[in-house]
Amino acid sequence: MFPKTLVFLYFIFLNKYVTLASDPDPVQDFCISDMENSSANTIHCKNSSTATVEDFVYSGIKSPGKFSPTGLSATSVTSNVFPGLNTLGMSFVRADFEVGGVNVPHFHPRATETAFVLEGKVYSGFVDTNNKIFAKVIEKGEVMVFPKGLVHFQMNAGDSPATILGSFNSQNPGLQRIPAAVFGSGIKDELLEKAFGLNSKELSKLKKRFGPH
């Protein structure tokens, strides 16, 4: 028999573990990554005595980038492109939508996202692990939260362009788009045909659309 207090402590521990599962806390004021001297696995801080205000300002999302075939332009600003974010546990994205433009179902394995509508009307939502959907049209000035790791999506539901600013509680939230992960990654045709009830013609159409270009 397990003593009750042990079970209790176990749940406290579980709870702590869950609430602490985010980017680690910084151990210094900041650590601007030194792009020249860092590799993928080791990020070195630039000597802090050489830091300037420019290290803490990012100017790359004043305007939208290139639009995808689904009418979306998304520019992610992670610590990889904004070295000043390194170790600070957050990052963001600017997303612009043409009229009717779509951000396909996707998820961020390492972060919760808040999406603030700067302009327009956006049908926004996510699906929980019971496949329950939470979706509605949100307007300029409204914010929606997409819980960490859950599949979410957006579509411009207005008759003018829309813009969103998304914020993440990780400097490297990760992004996995469902269509590309499923049809563009090289999973065996036979498996995909069986899993989705597709014939080979239907499958090759999807693979062509979502495969690497």
Ligand SMILES: *[C@@H]1O[C@H](CO)[C@@H](O)[C@H](O)[C@H]1NC(C)=O
């Ligand atoms: C990068 O490392 C080299 C050798 O380790 C050093 O000489 C150089 O000053 C470093 N560059 C910066 C920007 O710190």
Ligand SMILES: *[C@@H]1O[C@H](CO)[C@@H](O)[C@H](O)[C@H]1NC(C)=O
């Ligand atoms: C950082 O730069 C200062 C001033 O140039 C220098 O005195 C110091 O030794 C440097 N620190 C490191 C760790 O390189």
